[in-house]
Amino acid sequence: MAIQESFLSRVSDAVRSGTVGKEVKRSTKWFHDKIKGLKGEVKNRFSSTNAAKFYREAETRVQPIVFKRKVSLGDLFCYYYNPKYxxxxxxxxxxxxxMLIRAEKETFLGINFHYLRPKWRAIxxxxxxxxxGGGLPRWSKLRKIKQIAPTIKRYRFDHIMRKVVPIEENEQEIAIFLPTExxxxxGKTKVWSESERKFG
Incomplete structure (x- = not known):
């Protein structure tokens, strides 16, 4: 597991040290270069290059009804979704x-990182x-982050198409780089450009 921890630390250090711009602007290539050096289980877990492979190789998947009953605010999830409208x-x-930030009876609110380019996802x-911090996400605090507005989306529990993939906390900083949108x-380039125009 030392390889995985080193990889995660590299991402975390880049974000927190202020060098994120240089590192993350080439994040897709950087990610794939790094993944080639991983071995065994760690490499298999993060070798996916699209949604189908990532979903198929996920170690844990839970039924939508279980996800609805046991939602955990602040956790990261992936799933196939068919919008009602x-x-x-x-x-x-x-x-x-x-990242789940609010759950109600029929719907839930989340930060969808896919609406941002990889460099902004990390930030x-x-x-x-x-x-x-160590608590639950509160909109009164999160709304002050300028990059967050275009990522806030509301979803319906009954429109999740398959099982939900939970992302472990220590894997989040890698998972956000995966091109699974x-x-x-x-096209994603147009989506990302429009998102950047919505930054507060």
Whole structure:
């Protein structure tokens, strides 16, 4: 596990030391270069390059009904999703990667990191983590983060299409770099550019 910890530390240190710009601007290539050096279980877990492979290789998947009953605010999840109003949406992500920040009876609210370029995902995760500390996510604090506005999405429990993949806390900083976004009705570059125009 030393290899995994070293890899995670590299990402964390880059974000917290202020060198994130240089490191993360080439994050996709950097990620794949690093993943080649991993071995065994660690490499298998993070070798996915798209949503289908990531989902198929996930070690843990839970039924949507279990996810609904045992939601844990602040945790990261991935799942296939079919929006109720997809015909009227300009675009949407079929495989969201969200941090859960609120859950209600029929719907839940999450930060979908896929709506940002990789460099902004790392910065946002770091700032959200700093705001949360050891507690639960509170919108009164999170709303002050300028990159967060375009990532806040509401989802329906009954429109999750398959089992939900939970992301372990110590794997979040790697998972956000994975190119698992599956945007419909628009390309990811356009989505990311529009998100940046919404920064507060």
């Amino acid at each position: 997809k015909k009227t949406l300009p675009y949407y992500d079929m495989f969201p990667m969200i 946002l995760l770091d700032r959200v983590t700093a705001k949360i 599956r945007f419909k009705k628009s």
